């Protein structure tokens with residue numbers, strides 16, 4: 001009898017994830033296995049993978065176990081590891097609720113970017129305390145074809161370059177990571193957001209995600225965009241003393257981002273589980289090569 005491994009599929013504003021519940025951290029998920037599971041033709045398909053592990057059972061999360069029972073071991077679709085995934089945290093929380101590990105209201109989730117406070121609302125929205133942005137100094141230029149733009153460095157636990165453009169179509173097909181200069185600016189790669197204005201405190205973005213390509217949403221990216229836009233608009237909450245809220249349209253929906261005067265950022269958006277099933281463990285090892 002072969003071993004069956006349970007999985008679910010979920011998305012947050014169409015940033016989609018394969019979810020692998022593994023409370024005791026017993027499933028070996030090397031990068032090749034993650035990439036095989038996230039493959040949209042030969043696998044299940046997803047922009048990334050949420051490995052659901054008890055914090056106490058994961059060496060990277062043990063220290064957070066007293067604060068947060070569950071650790072989001074997030075992987076990009078190409079198998080690489082990222083520090084944080086904003087849409088992923090909301091979907092992770094929705095999974096915990098569905099599995100009976102959490103109820104409506106507040107919970108804490110351990111991530112590589114620290115413990116995140118999450119609120120599962122009655123109306124189906126999920127709010128995440130995303131922590132504070134860091135704005136590393138340094139001019140960066142992002143290019144697509146003949147066009148180039150200055151980009152703002154914003155770190156949400158993971159790196160982002162935010163470029164304001166006249167038209168989202170100028171970002172091109174985003175099959176490849178957009179080149180930036182200086183080439184040494186992001187030694188570990190970067191997520192690149194292209195942004196246009198839609199109205200007062202309302203923007204829209206397209207994103208090329210490190211390790212995934214163009215996706216239909218990026219939660220940390222939406223936070224980075226809200227922070228960069230507030231600085232551009234003279235609405236930095238630390239200066240004005242009032243929270244700034246931006247509506248951020250992404251190709252897969254809408255996220256609402258609020259930055260408080262102390263720098264803490266809250267992200268609100270949907271999170272849904274769309275399917276569940278199981279796969280054969282030997283299929284995984286064969287695919288993973």
Ligand SMILES: N[C@@H](CCC[C@H](N)C(=O)O)C(=O)O
Pocket residue numbers: 015048076081082083084085086087088158159191209210211212215217218219220221
């Ligand atoms: N989709 C995510 C971000 C996932 C990580 C990113 N690709 C990286 O490598 O930093 C989000 O919703 O934040």
